[in-house]
Amino acid sequence: MPPIGTAIGTPPDWDSMDISVPPPALRLPGISMAGFSQRVPAPMDISMVAHPSVTLLIDLSEGDGIVYDAHGKAGRGSAVIGLLPGELRASGRVGTCLQIRLEPALATAVFGAAAELSGTLASLDDVWGRHAGRAEDRLRAAGSWHERFAIATELIGRRLDTSRRVDPEVAHVWRRTLAGRGRVRVEGLADEVGWSRGRLCARFRSQLGIAPKRAARLVRFDHAAHLLAAGRPAADVAAASGYVDQSHLHRDVREFTGLTPAAVARAPWLAIDDVAWPDTWPDT
Numbered sequence: 001m002p003p004i005g006t007a008i009g010t011p012p013d014w015d016s017m018d019i020s021v022p023p024p025a026l027r028l029p030g031i032s033m034a035g036f037s038q039r040v041p042a043p044m045d046i047s048m049v050a051h052p053s054v055t056l057l058i059d060l061s062e063g064d065g066i067v068y069d070a071h072g073k074a075g076r077g078s079a080v081i082g083l084l085p086g087e088l089r090a091s092g093r094v095g096t097c098l099q100i101r102l103e104p105a106l107a108t109a110v111f112g113a114a115a116e117l118s119g120t121l122a123s124l125d126d127v128w129g130r131h132a133g134r135a136e137d138r139l140r141a142a143g144s145w146h147e148r149f150a151i152a153t154e155l156i157g158r159r160l161d162t163s164r165r166v167d168p169e170v171a172h173v174w175r176r177t178l179a180g181r182g183r184v185r186v187e188g189l190a191d192e193v194g195w196s197r198g199r200l201c202a203r204f205r206s207q208l209g210i211a212p213k214r215a216a217r218l219v220r221f222d223h224a225a226h227l228l229a230a231g232r233p234a235a236d237v238a239a240a241s242g243y244v245d246q247s248h249l250h251r252d253v254r255e256f257t258g259l260t261p262a263a264v265a266r267a268p269w270l271a272i273d274d275v276a277w278p279d280t281w282p283d284t
Helices: 104-111 124-128 130-141 145-159 168-179 186-193 197-208 212-229 234-241 246-257 261-265
Strands: 017-020 031-048 054-059 065-070 073-076 079-081 088-102 121-123
Touching: 031 145, 054 065, 054 104, 054 130, 079 124, 088 104, 088 145, 104 145, 104 168, 104 197, 121 124, 124 130, 130 145, 168 186, 168 197, 168 212, 186 197, 186 212, 197 212, 212 234, 212 246, 212 261, 234 246, 234 261, 246 261
Parallel strands: none
Antiparallel strands: 017 031, 031 088, 054 079, 054 088, 065 073, 065 088, 079 121
16 A cells, blocks of 8 residues: 555554665656566455545555445545545555645646545546556556556646646646745735735635645645654744644644654555655755
8 A cells, every 4th residue: 555544453564575666767747657566465454544645546456455444434446536635545455556646736737627536536437438458458457567657647648738727826836835835825925926815815726725824734744744754843843843842733634644743653654655655855
C-alpha cells in the first residue's frame, strides 16, 4: 500500500516491498508517480491521511485487492482521493499498486470538476467510466514498471483538457502556497494576482474545492509531518513550520490525522517517502 496511511492497524511490510519511480523522461509537471509491489501479497489495515494532492490509486493486485472505508461507506479497487478526504481506512490483501499524485490545479484538467472530489473518495469507474477498466488491464499486463509508467503518462496526457484548466491566478496561488510550505498570507497572495481577498477565496474554493487558508494549513501540516518523521522534536517542528507553539501543532496534527505528533513521527507512510517521492519536503 502506498505510504499515505498511519501507524494504526497493520501497516505494510516495507522490507518485502519493491518501490519504483519513473525516469525523468516520463515525469510530467505537477504529477508524481510511484509503483509498489509486495513480493508476497500480505494483509494490511491502515488509516489514510490527507495530502496536498489529488491522489489516484490504481489497484493492480490479483484477487480482492484494496478495500476502502470512507465515512462509513465501503469501496473496493482503484480510486481517486480528493483533498481532505476525512476519516478513511484502507485494508485488504495487497500485491501491486500504482499511486499517482496530481497537483489540484492540474487535477481539474485531468478529471474535470476536481473541486467536486474535495473531501471525498470516488471509484475510478465513477470518474473515468468505461475507460477505467481498460486502463487497469493495460497496466496489469505491462511487463515492467517502466512500461507501466509510460502507459500511465500516456493515459493522463490523453485526458489533459486545456479548456478545463483553472484560472492562472488560482494556479499561481497554489504554487506559491507549496513553495512557501503553507506559511503564506491570503491577503498577500491576493495582492500578487491583483484580486480582492474575497474574489480569490471564491475562485480558489470553486475550482479546487478548498479555501486558500485551509490549503495553506494542509501544506504546512504536510511539511511538519515530514519533520516529525525525520526525528525532530515536536517543539522544534512547531517553530520550523510556522506554528504559534507546540499546542498549535498538536491541534493541526489531530485535525488532519486523528493522531498525536508522536504517533505521526512513527507512521510508516512517511518512512519511505524519500524513496517513493524524491521531491518530498526536505528535513529542514
